[in-house]
Every structure is written in C-alpha cells, then in structure tokens.
Amino acid sequence: MNTSQIPRYPVTIDGETTQIGTANELSIALDVLNGQSDRAILEQLRPHLAEIVGGATGFTNAMRSLETENQLFLIDAIGNQLANVIQQARYLRDLLAALAEEQVEQRLIETLGTDGLRALIITPTELGEVLEWIYGSSDQRVIDLLGADYLRRMIRNGVDLGLVLNGLEESGQANLVEKIEWARVAQLVSNGRDLAFLMRALPASLSASLIDQFTREQLIDLIGNKLDWAYLYERLEPSEVKNLFDKIGAK
Numbered sequence: 001m002n003t004s005q006i007p008r009y010p011v012t013i014d015g016e017t018t019q020i021g022t023a024n025e026l027s028i029a030l031d032v033l034n035g036q037s038d039r040a041i042l043e044q045l046r047p048h049l050a051e052i053v054g055g056a057t058g059f060t061n062a063m064r065s066l067e068t069e070n071q072l073f074l075i076d077a078i079g080n081q082l083a084n085v086i087q088q089a090r091y092l093r094d095l096l097a098a099l100a101e102e103q104v105e106q107r108l109i110e111t112l113g114t115d116g117l118r119a120l121i122i123t124p125t126e127l128g129e130v131l132e133w134i135y136g137s138s139d140q141r142v143i144d145l146l147g148a149d150y151l152r153r154m155i156r157n158g159v160d161l162g163l164v165l166n167g168l169e170e171s172g173q174a175n176l177v178e179k180i181e182w183a184r185v186a187q188l189v190s191n192g193r194d195l196a197f198l199m200r201a202l203p204a205s206l207s208a209s210l211i212d213q214f215t216r217e218q219l220i221d222l223i224g225n226k227l228d229w230a231y232l233y234e235r236l237e238p239s240e241v242k243n244l245f246d247k248i249g250a251k
Contacts (some may be wrong), residue, residue, distance in 0.1 A: 086116075
C-alpha cells in the first residue's frame with residue numbers, strides 16, 4: 001500500500017493534533033513525548049492499535065517504548081487480535097525476552113489464551129524456546145492453557161519432551177509430566193538416547209520416577225549396546241547413574 005493510502009488517525013496532545021497510521025509513527029510519537037502523554041495517545045488510538053502496530057516488530061517496538069502500566073494497556077487494547085499481531089512463536093519468544101516485568105508477561109499469556117498460544121506454538125522446539133524466557137510460574141500457565149491433549153499430540157518422542165522440559169523450572173517439569181502422564185512419557189522412550197535425553201532434562205527425583213516406569217528387562221532392551229550405555233553414562237548425574245544401575249542390578 002502506498003504511504004498516502006495508509007489510514008491515519010488523529011491524536012491531540014496539548015492542543016496540537018497529529019496523524020498516526022503506522023507502527024513507526026506511533027513509536028516516534030511515544031519516544032518524543034518521553035512517557036509524559038503515552039496513555040493519552042494510546043487511549044485516543046485504542047480502536048485502531050492492532051491495525052497501527054501491524055505485526056510483531058511494530059508491537060515489540062511499541063512495548064519497548066512504554067512503561068509497565070501502558071504496556072498492560074496496549075495488550076488489553078489489542079485483545080483477541082494479539083495472536084494475529086505476534087504472528088509466530090519466534091516473535092513471541094523475542095517479545096518475552098524483551099519484557100522486564102512478570103506481570104506484563106502474565107497479561108500477555110492470559111490475553112493470548114488457549115487459542116492464541118495454540119495458533120503460535122506448533123512444535124516442541126518453539127514451546128521450549130518460549131518457556132525459556134518466561135518468569136516465575138507463568139511457564140506452568142502456558143502448559144495449562146495449551147492443555148494435555150494438545151501437548152500429547154505435539155510431543156511425539158523423548159527428544160521432543162526433553163526440548164520442552166529444558167525450558168521449564170523443576171515445578172513446571174513436574175506439572176508437564178503430570179499433564180502428559182507417566183505412562184505416556186514411558187511410551188515416548190524408544191532407545192537409550194531418548195532415555196538419556198529425558199533423564200538429563202529432568203531433576204534426579206523425576207528421572208528416578210521415569211526409571212520406575214520400566215522393568216529391568218525393558219531397560220536392558222532399550223539401552224541395548226555399549227555405545228548407548230556410554231552415551232547415557234556421560235550425560236547423567238552420579239545419583240541418576242546409581243538409580244539406573246540399581247534398577248538393572250549392575251555394579
């Protein structure tokens with residue numbers, strides 16, 4: 001679209017009116033006013049903010065220019081159009097990395113909701129990268145919103161699950177395993193490398209629970225050969241090696 005054809009909307013500050021129609025124009029206005037009239041600009045443009053920011057880059061730049069309360073206002077103003085604005089999981093990851101306040105991340109996640117998160121996060125790699133940049137318990141909220149059925153469809157093997165677990169704190173890891181259920185987790189392990197990847201991603205307490213899902217014979221069959229044993233041994237904590245050896249009766 002020619003710049004002259006872009007719809008622009010009036011904003012009046014201290015008796016002076018300007019027209020804003022693009023993310024760049026919005027960022028300039030916010031930067032020039034240096035926070036003094038940011039809310040007034042956002043309130044006047046509220047019905048058009050999703051259109052003005054356009055996409056992930058425009059939205060992220062606007063968020064960088066705002067104080068916490070106005071970041072929350074912008075998220076609320078865009079509302080159910082937020083997933084369309086962010087577009088892809090990698091942009092959500094970058095936005096989360098740029099945010100400094102946990103409450104802003106929480107509002108972002110809640111506003112996206114189940115539908116928005118599912119629209120953006122398609123693969124285990126994307127989910128792991130998004131979770132890595134989330135503060136506090138909000139990572140568990142993402143897991144809850146995505147839901148057990150969606151997670152089971154997404155996570156197809158031990159490596160997939162390990163990628164997601166690596167983005168979570170210990171409490172979040174336990175929450176994820178509970179969602180998927182241990183029986184399903186065990187089904188994802190098809191060889192010694194899957195087992196090593198998962199045990200390395202889990203804390204010792206949870207990796208012990210993983211080992212408990214298998215019989216001695218199943219573990220020996222899974223690990224299978226000297227190379228897989230070596231691969232496992234090099235990647236596990238001493239306590240995990242002991243748990244594994246105790247289970248199979250090795251010394």
